[in-house]
Amino acid sequence: MDSHGVLDGRAAIVTGASRGIGRAIAQALAAAGAQVCVTARDPDGVAAAVRELTAAGARAVGCAGTVADPGHLADCVDLAVREFGRVDVLVNNAATNAPFGPLMDADPDVWREAFTVNVEAALRLTQLVWRAGMREHGGAVVNICTEGTHGVGPQVGAYGTSKTALLRLTQQLAGELAPAVRVNSVSPGLVRTEMARFVWETAEERIAEGLPMGRIGEPEDVARAVLWLVSDEARWVTGTDLLVDGGTRVRAAGAGPYAVHERLRGAKTTSRSTANRPTPASADAER
Numbered sequence: 001m002d003s004h005g006v007l008d009g010r011a012a013i014v015t016g017a018s019r020g021i022g023r024a025i026a027q028a029l030a031a032a033g034a035q036v037c038v039t040a041r042d043p044d045g046v047a048a049a050v051r052e053l054t055a056a057g058a059r060a061v062g063c064a065g066t067v068a069d070p071g072h073l074a075d076c077v078d079l080a081v082r083e084f085g086r087v088d089v090l091v092n093n094a095a096t097n098a099p100f101g102p103l104m105d106a107d108p109d110v111w112r113e114a115f116t117v118n119v120e121a122a123l124r125l126t127q128l129v130w131r132a133g134m135r136e137h138g139g140a141v142v143n144i145c146t147e148g149t150h151g152v153g154p155q156v157g158a159y160g161t162s163k164t165a166l167l168r169l170t171q172q173l174a175g176e177l178a179p180a181v182r183v184n185s186v187s188p189g190l191v192r193t194e195m196a197r198f199v200w201e202t203a204e205e206r207i208a209e210g211l212p213m214g215r216i217g218e219p220e221d222v223a224r225a226v227l228w229l230v231s232d233e234a235r236w237v238t239g240t241d242l243l244v245d246g247g248t249r250v251r252a253a254g255a256g257p258y259a260v261h262e263r264l265r266g267a268k269t270t271s272r273s274t275a276n277r278p279t280p281a282s283a284d285a286e287r
């Protein structure tokens with residue numbers, strides 16, 4: 001799709017946009033003409049993302065804070081409306097994979113935090129942009145889920161449960177907000193980001209061999225799908241989940257081995273809030 005100018009005059013909020021998939025989404029929306037408000041907890045990361053977007057010719061603002069804080073969410077929507085006059089696109093991308101490990105070891109407080117970040121924040125932000133004018137002028141919301149919601153996987157019980165709740169939230173909102181606002185989700189397979197580094201870093205070749213498309217994902221693969229969903233090209237699409245997984249779910253028909261579960265089984269079972277500290281030991285807990 002030639003995306004040049006397809007979002008001209010529109011304004012977007014992308015959470016968790018200082019690196020990884022969120023950053024690629026913010027860049028894709030901006031390149032298509034949107035004004036973009038980026039968020040993340042680390043103010044330096046937010047400032048760097050804004051600089052990058054601005055240098056590329058886009059109009060961008062940043063709002064640092066955690067999506068777990070309702071006050072921060074309200075501030076972000078206020079900022080976007082003040083700066084851009086409207087919010088047409090919301091991408092709920094920020095997430096945590098904590099508590100990682102068997103559910104019998106999960107700290108219920110960390111579990112609750114996962115639902116606050118992965119599910120509640122998406123609802124709160126959708127309510128805020130709806131009330132800030134989206135219900136009148138229309139818009140599009142995309143929630144970033146995961147290919148892993150189709151089933152269970154080792155050590156990822158909390159992550160999978162909260163992302164499955166996000167998937168259902170997407171469908172419910174799609175029904176409730178139509179026809180003014182379209183609500184969809186994108187579910188990535190394993191993508192080369194800090195969150196998932198512990199899965200792919202030392203096993204990429206083996207994992208790729210087991211994927212029908214022969215490679216793990218890049219953040220831009222997901223960003224292109226989000227861009228299409230928020231564009232008018234998808235004007236009759238709502239309540240859908242767009243899998244962007246290199247064929248992960250259809251891998252059983254192919255020949256290669258699949259090494260992701262093996263990597264997850266072998267990973268350390270401490271609670272991790274990986275988005276905090278992007279080290280090789282921290283990661284998204286996929287499948």
Ligand SMILES: NC(=O)c1ccc[n+]([C@@H]2O[C@H](COP(=O)([O-])OP(=O)(O)OC[C@H]3O[C@@H](n4cnc5c(N)ncnc54)[C@H](OP(=O)(O)O)[C@@H]3O)[C@@H](O)[C@H]2O)c1
Nearest residue numbers: 016018019020021040041042066067095191193195196275
């Ligand atoms: N990578 C994969 O393989 C994969 C697969 C399926 C789904 N996903 C989903 O894709 C999305 C993006 O993941 P990613 O892999 O790009 O992760 P990432 O590289 O770790 O980036 C996460 C981004 O979210 C921000 N963030 C984290 N927690 C936040 C919070 N509480 N409040 C506000 N911002 C927060 C981070 O910045 P700060 O640390 O500064 O806050 C960063 O900008 C997530 O929803 C994830 O579940 C990823």
